[in-house]
Amino acid sequence: MFAERTNWNLTGNRLSEALARHRAGGKQLLDLIASNPTECGFAYDNETILAALQNPAALRYEPNPKGLESARLAVTEYYSARGVAISADDIVLTTSTSEAYSFVFRLLCNPGDELLIPAPSYPLFGFLADIQDVKLVRYPLVYDHGWQIDFHSLQQAITPRARGVIVVNPNNPTGHFVKEKELAKLNELCAARGMALIADEVFLDFALSGAQRVTFAGNPSALTFVMSGLSKIAGLPHMKMAWVISSGPGELKRPAMERLEVIADTYLSPNAPVQLATPAFLEQRHGFQKQVMTRVRKNLTELDRQLAAQSACVRLELEGGWYAVLRVPVAQTDEELAIAFLETKDTYVHPGHFFDFAGDGYLIASLIAREQEFAEGLRRILSYF
Numbered sequence: 001m002f003a004e005r006t007n008w009n010l011t012g013n014r015l016s017e018a019l020a021r022h023r024a025g026g027k028q029l030l031d032l033i034a035s036n037p038t039e040c041g042f043a044y045d046n047e048t049i050l051a052a053l054q055n056p057a058a059l060r061y062e063p064n065p066k067g068l069e070s071a072r073l074a075v076t077e078y079y080s081a082r083g084v085a086i087s088a089d090d091i092v093l094t095t096s097t098s099e100a101y102s103f104v105f106r107l108l109c110n111p112g113d114e115l116l117i118p119a120p121s122y123p124l125f126g127f128l129a130d131i132q133d134v135k136l137v138r139y140p141l142v143y144d145h146g147w148q149i150d151f152h153s154l155q156q157a158i159t160p161r162a163r164g165v166i167v168v169n170p171n172n173p174t175g176h177f178v179k180e181k182e183l184a185k186l187n188e189l190c191a192a193r194g195m196a197l198i199a200d201e202v203f204l205d206f207a208l209s210g211a212q213r214v215t216f217a218g219n220p221s222a223l224t225f226v227m228s229g230l231s232k233i234a235g236l237p238h239m240k241m242a243w244v245i246s247s248g249p250g251e252l253k254r255p256a257m258e259r260l261e262v263i264a265d266t267y268l269s270p271n272a273p274v275q276l277a278t279p280a281f282l283e284q285r286h287g288f289q290k291q292v293m294t295r296v297r298k299n300l301t302e303l304d305r306q307l308a309a310q311s312a313c314v315r316l317e318l319e320g321g322w323y324a325v326l327r328v329p330v331a332q333t334d335e336e337l338a339i340a341f342l343e344t345k346d347t348y349v350h351p352g353h354f355f356d357f358a359g360d361g362y363l364i365a366s367l368i369a370r371e372q373e374f375a376e377g378l379r380r381i382l383s384y385f
């Protein structure tokens with residue numbers, strides 16, 4: 001009855017089963033993977049958010065394949081605040097970054113074509129690729145006092161079917177940003193091999209230091225698609241508003257935009273009230289981001305304080321984002337360890353293999369978890385070793 005592409009193994013893994021058992025037991029759980037910003041105790045400007053959804057203009061249907069101009073202009077203002085000039089004509093609005101990925105995968109790839117993805121990275125790529133009949137090929141990131149792209153391995157991974165290189169900037173969960181030199185090499189590689197650059201910048205604003213970070217938005221040297229959205233930037237994943245920006249040499253960008261527009265026109269996904277509210281939603285990102293960065297810094301300080309008092313575990317360096325990677329002793333698989341924490345410490349962390357870490361010995365904790373919960377969960381985890 002069903003397409004091969006949906007032939008997933010949908011039986012739960014041992015960790016999800018352990019979590020279900022724990023929940024069914026009704027015991028308290030210290031959630032160190034919290035990543036839903038609406039449940040982490042941040043104060044939102046509720047009145048402004050709700051008022052923005054009541055724009056009478058939403059009573060009129062004004063279909064536009066790229067999305068309403070007022071919303072796209074608000075996105076250009078977001079970039080101009082970073083000193084990057086983007087034209088509203090180069091933006092297509094989508095309901096999520098995931099949908100933006102789907103559009104770009106559809107634009108670039110025939111069935112069986114390949115896209116290069118970083119490892120470790122964000123676990124959703126597998127499903128997105130399956131649904132679009134795309135094959136993912138991993139290229140390793142290497143850690144040596146900070147993360148970097150292993151360009152030798154990246155080059156080795158390129159086959160004639162490779163259509164693009166995906167970068168997550170900063171990456172989830174390693175929290176490292178792409179550097180100028182890496183951007184230059186990526187541009188050179190993609191331009192020479194006829195590949196596109198696909199940059200996920202949903203965490204771009206969450207840098208720990210004030211240093212100016214590289215953004216791929218407006219990158220002129222290779223065909224580039226930059227995705228971001230309100231999910232992380234404004235802490236509004238439920239509002240379902242994201243975008244993809246095209247740039248690059250005109251002879252590639254023009255047809256890319258024409259085709260992307262047809263894909264977007266086929267769905268016309270974003271709804272009117274949210275598009276009309278997007279300028280107000282983006283405006284309230286400042287207050288949200290301030291709270292997030294305060295939380296991230298406090299949790300990181302607590303993490304370092306507790307790590308300094310023991311010698312079994314360390315954390316990897318990070319430059320931004322919402323997550324910390326812990327290096328822990330390997331006496332069992334990361335999954336077994338995460339299950340042991342659930343069962344004996346009532347604490348939930350993610351095993352590294354969720355994020356494609358090459359070996360065992362890595363745990364991922366969310367730095368936006370509530371401070372008390374984070375400190376107590378961490379204390380329990382460290383007491384295990």
Ligand SMILES: Cc1ncc(COP(=O)(O)O)c(C=O)c1O
Pocket residue numbers: 095096097098099122168172200202228229230231237242
């Ligand atoms: C790196 C990265 N990209 C994209 C997303 C999803 O964003 P959206 O809600 O816009 O689909 C996430 C969500 O966790 C993410 O971590």
